[in-house]
Amino acid sequence: MSAAGCSSGIGTGSMPAAWLGHPGTRCRRDVGDAVGVEYVSRVPRPPLDGLMDDLYYLDGAPPYARLTLPPMPAALLIVNLGAPFRIRAGTDIETAEYADGCVVTTPTRALEFGYPPRTRSVGVHFKPWGLAPFLPMPAAELCDRPVTVEQVWGRPAVAELRDRLATADGPHEMLTLLEEELTRRLCETAGLELVRHTGSVIAATSGAVAIGGLSAAAGVSSTHLAQRFKKLIGVTPKRLARTYRFATTVLSINPAEPIDWGGLAGAAGYFDQAHFGHEFRAFTGLTPTRYIEIRRRFLREHPGHTLDGWPLPTD
Secondary structure (H helix, E strand, C coil), rough: CCCCCCCCCCCCCCCCCCCCCCCCCCCCEECCCCCCCCEEEEEECCCCHCCEEEEEEEECCCCEHHHECCCCEEEEEEEECCCEEEEEEECCCCCCEECCCEEECCCCEEEECCCCCCCEEHHHECCCCCCCCCCCCCCHCCCCCCCCCCHHHHHHHHHHHHHHHHHCHHHHHHHHHHHHHHHHHHHCCCCHHHHHHHHHHHHCCCCCCEEEEEEEEHHHCCCCCCCCHHCCCCCCCHHHHHHHHHHHHCCCCCCCCCHHHHHHHHCCCCCCHHHHHHHHHHHHHHHHHHHHHHHHHHHCCCHHHHHHHHEEECC
């Protein structure tokens, strides 16, 4: 499945069928295994559908107290309605608590989510460029540094939104309220069409495209394109393409079957298996074989779980 096809339920959008909602499906509802997780997802109406993969509702006990989310080509907004959760963005950043929720721009490193025994939230899986119209600051300022929703929208507005969501009549009304709030906050954003068009080409090719050719086709310099991407997405076109390629490659792996790592790396356009291994460690902090061991652990301990797919148990 293409990395551009779906969305993750906790951390970064554009993920496989595990935490996710499919853009081709107007509404999806899943229930996890014995731990009892409810996940409801739907695609927003235009014009939000050009900026987001889905809106989602998540309620229940996570399969693990800590989950690691490798970088994906997407951004995320979570409005938390339960006990605070914790996020660690890289080994050089301390774990921080998020009571009201969080905003995460397209990451370049793995995020570690620490959950309470039960979690409840609504959120948005944005396309890489989709968060920009809702931010009061350049996305580059938030790269790999998640912030609370209050830091973006202000405490009074977020408190009111959380109160309305908490008293809503079920997940579907909650998603409607969130969609209305996002529609109200949608702003004109300079350069968005350029970034969206170019980013869509990168997504459609799973990152296998010459960035120089994209800037030439758009009639702008590579420097101008990179500056716009950094401001609206938080990463350069080259970095976004690299993330798409990695995500597409990893999501093509079936952990239940034997894996030809050399063939997989070659088919994805990596120089060799060593190059692929280097990328794997850069994105996940794991070797490919260790990644598969952890994925198989999830499959073994929670077979068929709604949340299985991209998030990994944190050792």
